[in-house]
Amino acid sequence: MSVLDLARPEIRAMQPYSSARMEASDGQIWLNANESSWLPEGDAGVGCNRYPEPQPSALIDTLAELYGVHREQLLVGRGSDEAIDLLVRAFCRAGQDAILIQPPTFGMYSVCARIQNAHVVEVALKSDFTLDVDALLAAVTPAVKLVFICTPNNPTGQIVPRADIERLAQTLSGRALLIVDEAYIEFSDADSAIELIDRHENLAVLRTLSKAWALAGARIGSLLASAEVIALLRRIMAPYPLPLPCVAAALSALSTVGQQSAREHLAVIREQRDVMQKALVRLAGVREVLPSHANFVAVRFDDPGAAYQRLLAAGIVVRDVRRYPNLDDALRITIGTPQENARVLDVLKASALQEARA
Structure with missing residues (x-):
């Protein structure tokens, strides 16, 4: 069974929008996207008169090296929020499928689900705000397509041990996609779940440059997952999600200095x-x-x-x-x-x- 069997069949079958930049990235005179041939005032050669790359090669390569994945396993978008929304839209049929969360936790998981009219299954954290793995697994029904784990958790700050994450990925194989949100992991000594991606095709990891990298205003987030999941989500994301100045800011923050x-x-x-x-x-x-x-x-x-x-x-x-x-x-x-x-x-x-x- 492929992890894509969990996705909505109409998404798997759809023909994605083909942007002008996707169809042709080479050339010296670009007259294919109805852009202006003149730079805007104050642009200073940045090139904002042109549409940006849908997935900027330099940024993809830099992030792939930083996170230790292949470039085909990485999707960059407008913060982690965009990746969460894409996952819900790709895997949850409106009115039928569900996500599973462990409150108290990051609110955007349930917001994106409700916008999609997907159900939200809640399994509360224990009284000490640690994850109850057995209770979580007992609550998974055939309708649950996405299970979100936040570690360190927002707003409580606790981590989920990697052994628990691996157990969840193994048990949920063929049943649901496990998404591990590591927005705050740079502030901890915990091992990243990224190392498990190659062993579990139903595991995805969210990372962001908003926190440890001080780029909340640039809105740069990443989803790390199997190449198949990344390719599926690229079909439904906006044609040009990342503004050029934001990409430049990210590359500067990720430089050696x-x-x-x-x-x-x-x-x-x-x-x-x-x-x-x-x-x-x-x-x-x-x-x-x-x-x-x-x-x-x-x-x-x-x-x-x-x-x-x-x-x-x-x-x-x-x-x-x-x-x-x-x-x-x-x-x-x-x-x-x-x-x-x-x-x-x-x-x-x-x-x-x-x-x-x-």
């Missing part, structure tokens, strides 16, 4: 995460700081609403995650610069002192 800078910032974030965890847990009004392997910490407060408003009044915006299951007393705080982190602690300390005097 850029990679060194990223490693230095990662070291600071890891150090500051430890500082914040130890300092926050000592503050009055803080119930618990969840263990985190990401670039954030989830913090339980006696009065999370008041803590949120006091931080906001000081110009500090954190994430209110009280709507998530089992996090109704929590805020998620991203690890910033040492100065930003110190400011957060100062505001929370001052708030605690004010409450003690009241």
Whole structure:
């Protein structure tokens, strides 16, 4: 059985849109795409008057080397969100098929499913926010085509052991595609699931340049999977998903100098995460700081609403995650610069002192 047997038959059979850039990439005078032959003001030779490559060769090669995959196993798009949407549209028939998620987790999995009118099966994480593999597998029905695992998990920060990921991939073979979202893995010491792709054709991995590579504004994300899955998704993605300036920004960030800078910032974030965890847990009004392997910490407060408003009044915006299951007393705080982190602690300390005097 091929993993593509899990995909929608009409997607497998469809004739993809053939863009002008896909049909002809060579030549000296391009008159095939109804583009302007003049550069726009301020372009400085970047070439924004021309459509970009659908999958920029230089970026594909650089990312393939970074992640240790063949270029045919990699799809680049507008952040991880686009890859999630493509997967749902390719594998889930509206009103019939389903995805499986483990809340609390990243909200875009269910959003993309509901836009497609696919069902969402939920298997809650354990009370310590670790994955219940047995419960997950017991919930898989023939309708479930995609199983999403987020590690480190957003918004809780815990990791899924690779042995659990491999067990899931093996058990779900021929039944569902397992998607491992590794948006935050650079902040942890966990092994990537990318190494399992060649052994499990039903395993896919999401990666992004938004977090560790500081390119959230450029919107560059990758899906790593079997060449067959990548080829299928290329049929349904937008003709020109990546703007040229974004590709240039990504290549700069992934250069030798850029990679060194990223490693230095990662070291600071890891150090500051430890500082914040130890300092926050000592503050009055803080119930618990969840263990985190990401670039954030989830913090339980006696009065999370008041803590949120006091931080906001000081110009500090954190994430209110009280709507998530089992996090109704929590805020998620991203690890910033040492100065930003110190400011957060100062505001929370001052708030605690004010409450003690009241």
